[in-house]
Ligand code: PEP
């Protein structure tokens with residue numbers, strides 16, 4: 001079902017007027033790694049909305065390496081994230097990690113995110129496939145392209161055709177970046193499937209100084225959007241404080257991408 005052999009034209013999602021994929025201009029998904037407080041979300045959403053960002057991200061359930069790390073605000077985070085996004089005319093995307101939470105997350109979020117660590121959680125894939133919400137599907141930490149596309153197939157096979165694929169870097173022997181951004185996967189996913197494909201530069205790089213060149217490269221190979229973490233005060237963030245952009249950093253980031261984010265002349 002995900003294959004271009006089955007459906008040759010690009011799938012273009014229209015989520016409350018925000019178009020993703022096909023001939024739509026590339027979108028930006030931005031916001032903090034974790035939802036931490038009302039003030040943090042309010043500041044971030046106000047700032048990003050003023051910059052024209054239409055999709056606000058923020059984790060309420062966090063897949064942390066250590067069980068003692070901040071696990072997210074849970075339902076309170078969902079309520080906060082959706083309220084703040086709505087107040088600023090944005091869509092809200094947040095991760096769901098557990099089949100038992102799909103219903104409540106779908107109640108509050110406009111887009112359900114399946115994280116890299118759950119790309120192989122087939123019960124979760126089936127459950128979000130039955131939800132009436134678009135799904136942002138991250139590629140697994142060590143998933144082949146084929147496994148990633150089959151994960152999308154699980155969702156479509158349950159009746160949900162609104163899937164956005166998201167390359168976020170894979171594990172390699174390289175240590176200077178957190179993960180290795182696989183742009184071949186982006187080009188191949190665009191070629192082999194009709195689904196929109198976006199690139200999460202934050203988790204791919206794991207460092208701020210590579211975000212601009214990686215985002216430029218992603219757009220150059222045809223990505224339909226960029227996913228980037230933005231926090232009012234990354235140094236004090238409760239997760240991923242090495243890699244989130246502050247507002248000044250995002251200003252530079254969006255300036256550097258501005259010509260690539262505009263729709264090409266004549267299209
Ligand atoms: C995230 O986007 O919040 C996240 C945890 O990313 P990933 O699943 O790609 O590691």
Ligand code: MN
Pocket residue numbers: 033034203229239240
């Ligand atoms: Mn993060």
